[in-house]
Amino acid sequence: MSRRRKSLTEEDLILWSRVARTAVPLKGRTYPEEPEQPATKAPADTVQDLSFPAVTPVGAPIPPQTPKKKELVVRKLDQPTRTKLAKGRLEITGRIDLHGMTQDEAHAVLQAFLFRAYHSGQRYVLVITGKGSTGEGVLRRAVPRWLASDPFRQYVGSYEDAARHHGGHGALYVRLRKRGIR
Template identity: 50%
Template structure:
């Protein structure tokens, strides 16, 4: 990826960065970074780990009312069958084959954000089944975990493995929340 200036960012990268920047708080004694200037050489692991408070911070934090929890569910059998048989349209699809986790995460978040904004309800995400040496694919394991994290929970209502004709265990059906 190398060093990139803020002016070199695509619209999708800028949207992703703004989402990440709004969800963070500066460390004690550090200046706040503006949303227009992404930090350089930031990996997805650092982005994900930065939002997790330490045990000490949790123990000393004052009690606050908990915000309403947004939960994702698995599809019910009739909905999954309708998708598999083509009676419910799959309005979008994205293929994450051959991407690194960072690339796949950015593309998936951007794709789902645009689909949600466009009022799309059902999409297919192709992760691949993994290596031919029998190992389970990294993206195949990671994508369902990502869908349970904060940036995705507001977009995704439910997800489930796709039917064989849509990629089987190497793909996921995703139902997006209704756009308000």
């Protein structure tokens, strides 16, 4: 059985073009053209309100979008990089061990360490948190939150649990951002 492709009605095309104008087009693309409005007017009792409060009226020029400052986001380490770190093909240029520290001490020491590592041009470092004596350790839970928080985001590009021989779930591979790229 063949499927019959439905074409959009004139109203659907107009509605779709209005919705599409609220989206940001991909690089090198433009907004879709809106079809011409039909010249005939429908009776007042059958007209539906298709207006959207946040959409620019048809025919009005679209105001230029001001470029937003690129927000720094910390992501998971990509799999090929993690594999290379685990196998020793990428050098871990710095390590810090946070065992036995309180959260306040560990936070300050980690921030200072990452600051120095970033400014000395190091790319991959190992942060050892430990697994904790009962259940999941306090630092094991806190350090990933810290790495994604504001003061650390300017230095840290991504992080992931380390391989077993580097500490497994008690350590993190951290990729620092390149200097000058923020």
